[in-house]
Amino acid sequence: MRKRALIIGGGPAGLASAIGLRQAGWQCEIVELTTDWRPTGVGIALQSPPLRALKTLGLFDELIRIARPHPKLDICAADGRPSSRSARTVSASRPA
Ligand SMILES: Cc1cc2nc3c(=O)[nH]c(=O)nc-3n(C[C@H](O)[C@H](O)[C@H](O)COP(=O)(O)OP(=O)(O)OC[C@H]3O[C@@H](n4cnc5c(N)ncnc54)[C@H](O)[C@@H]3O)c2cc1C
DSSP states (O other), rough: OOOEEEEESSSHHHHHHHHHHTTTEEEEEESSSSSOOOOOOSSOOHHHHHHHHHHTOOOOOHHHHHHHSSSOOOETTHHHOOOEEEOOOOOOTTTO
């Protein structure tokens, strides 16, 4: 009999857990409080830890196919002054 998991919440953690557990042979059910599945914002910036997690799940190549790398990233304080800058980009030839 397959092991069964009930996952509370369909955010990134819940969805990633469901994918990982299914790959390990578990049967998963996700329950989500929100009934309105709409994108919020314009995108999501993924840095090294989530990229490594997606790689572990076997989703990195698909991500690279659909994602857009950013040439640089400025993180600013509330007054607009840059507090840090990242020039690093990730691509299929340069994984996280
Ligand atoms: C405006 C904004 C921009 C962001 N931008 C980025 C970004 O660019 N890059 C990045 O890495 N991170 C970003 N984050 C952070 C990122 O959204 C969170 O780190 C991530 O969503 C956490 O995932 P999670 O699955 O742990 O929790 P959540 O995304 O909060 O998911 C939890 C889910 O559980 C559901 N839930 C809660 N209680 C129950 C219940 N009792 N029963 C059923 N369902 C329930 C909720 O409705 C929710 O859908 C941003 C966050 C915000 C607010």
